[in-house]
Amino acid sequence: MTGIRWAYAINQWKPQFDDFVRREQHERALKTISIAGFEGVELTAGTGRWEPLGNPQQLAANFGSVAGLRDLLQDCAVDAVSSWFWDPQERSMEHLTGPLSPLVEADVPVIVARAEWFAEALAELGGSVLLVRPVPGAGDTDPLDDAGLSRLAQCWEAVGAATARHGIRTALHVDFLSALRRGDALDRLLQLTDPDLVGLVVDTGELTVAGLDPVAVIEKHPGRVVHVQFKDALAVDDAEEYLAPHAHWTVRVRGGQREVPRWFAEPGADGGLVDFPAVTRALVDTGYSGWVVVESDQSPHPAASVLLAGYLVQRELRPMVERERAPDA
Template sequence: MKDTLRWAYALNQWNPRMDVFVRHEEQLRAFQTVSVLGFDHIELSSGTGRWDNLGRPETILLNHGSIDGLKAFLGRGSLAGVSSMFWDPGQPVEEEGWAFRTPLDPSHHDGIVEAARPFVQFLAAMGAEQLVVRPVGSAWMTGLVDEGAIRLVAALWNRVGEEARASGIGVAAHYDCLSGIHTQEQLETFLAALDPALVGLALDTAEFAIAGIDPVAFLRDHGSRVTHVHLKDARYADTGEEFLTPGAETTMLRGGAGRRIERWFYELGAEGGLVDVDGFVGELRAQDYRGWVVVESDHGSNPSELAMLNSWFIQHELGVARV
C-alpha cells in the first residue's frame, strides 16, 4: 500500500489450527495473495512444533537455514519483510517443555523474560520492529485482576521491554476481549504502570469494540501510548459477559456458548460493523501515527477472500493506492 501509514497483513487467519498451514507451497500462495493485494509486510504469530513452522524462531531457521534463507523465501512470495510477531507467553509450547507460565505469578517472570529472548533476537535479525504480546491470560481463568496484579504484570513487561529495546525492538501489549485486564479502567491502570519508553499498546479495533470500548475515542485520548494496531471489524459486542464463560477461547469465540455467535471478527466494511474504520484511520493520520497498521480477519472463512475484501475497502473506502 502506498500511503503515509504503513500497512501489513496478519497471517493468523491462514492458520486456524497448527496442522493446516505447513507446506511451503501453501505459505507462498498466501504470501503472493497478500502481495498482489498491496501488502509487502506480514505479521507472524507464535506457535509450537514442526507443524507450525512459521511460529518459532528455531523452527523457522530449521526450515530455511538462516535469516537470509527466510528473507529469500519471503522474496519468492513477493514480500519485503516481517513487520512484527505476536506472542502469548501463557501458551505452553513443546520447545520449552510444555511449561505453564502466567504473568500473574512473580516466580514465572524470569522464565517469561528468558522465553522472550529468541523472539526479540529473531525480529531484530529480520529487521522487524515489534514484539506484540498478550500481557495476561483470559478472565475466565484469572478473574478480573485487581490493581496490585495489574502493576505486577506491568513490571514484567517493563523488564521485557527494557531487554527488547537493547536490540532495537519495541514491545506492544495487545488488549483482547477475553483478557483479565478487561475494562477500560483496568486498561488505563495498566498503561499508567507501564513505562511508555519501554512498552506500548497494541490497539485491536475489533477486540475493543467487542468489549464495549470505543477504539476511536480511546485512540483520541491515549494515542501517544499506541505503538501498534490490529485493524479489523466486529458486528457484536459482548453484552452478556460471555468472556467469563469457561473455555471462552472456544465456547465464546467459536460459537459454543451464550448467543452462539459463530464469528466475532469481521473484515473491514462488514455490514453492521461496530468499528468506525474510516474515523479510526483518520485519527491515526491526525496523530501522525508511525507504527504498523496490521490488517486481520481472525476466525474467518476463506482467508484469501477476506484479504481481498479488506484490500478493496482500504483502496476504495480509505483511498489508499494499492501500489
C-alpha cells in the same frame, strides 16, 4: 520508520493445527498478500512441527534459517515481517515448558528470555513490534488488584527493556476476553509502565466486541499506541460472557450463549461494526507512525478476505492517509 505502513496477518490461513504447514502454501499466501498491496506480514507464535512459522527454531528448521524466511518474503515481494503476536500462557514444546504467567514472579525471567528470543528473530526479519497477551482471560484469573497490576507492570517493563536491545517495541494486545477489560485495569496498568518500554496495540475488532470504541482508545492514549490491527467485528459481548471460565472455547470459539457464528471478519464486511475511515482519521490526527496490520481472524476464505481488505486499503484508507498528511497547497 515514519508514516503508516500496511501489513496483513497470516493467522487466518490456519484454522486447524495441521493446516498450512507446507512451503508452497506459505508462498501462495504471501503472494496473495503482496498482490493485494500489503508491504508486510504479521506472524503468530506457535510451537511444534505443525507451526513452521511459529517461532525462530521452527523457522530455522523449515527455511534453513531465520534469514531463509526473509529470502522467501523477498521472492514473494513482501518487505518484512512487521510484527509477531506471542501469548506466553501457551506451552512451548521447543523449551519443554508449560504456560507462563506474568502474574507469577518465578515465570518472569523465562518470559523475558523468551521475548528476547522472538525479538532477535523479528529484528532479522525487518520487524518492529512484539505483541504480547499481557494477562490471562478474565474468567480464568481473579480481578486485578493493585498488587497484581504491579506484578504485570514489572514483567512487561522487563520484557520491554529486553526487546528494546534488539530495536523491537513491546506492545500489549488486549483481546475481548482479557482481564484488563474489567473496570479501569488497562488505564491503571498503562499508568504504572514506562511509555518508552511498554506500548499498546489497538485491535479494532477485539475492542469493539468488548464494547469499547477504538477511536476513543486512540484519542485517550495517543502516545502509547505503537501498533494497530484492523479487523471488523460482527457482534458485541454485551452480556459480559468474557467473565465465564474457559471463555476462549465456550465464547470465542463456540460463540457463547447466542452461538455467534463468527465474531470477526475482514474490514468492510457486511454487518461490520467498525468505522475504519474514522479509525484511520484518528490515527492521522494523533500523528500515529507505524504498522497497521489488517486481519480477518480465521476467515473461511483467506485469499478472498485479503483481496477485499486490500481493495478497501488501496481505494479508500491509504488515499485518506496520503491526502490528510499532504502539506497544504
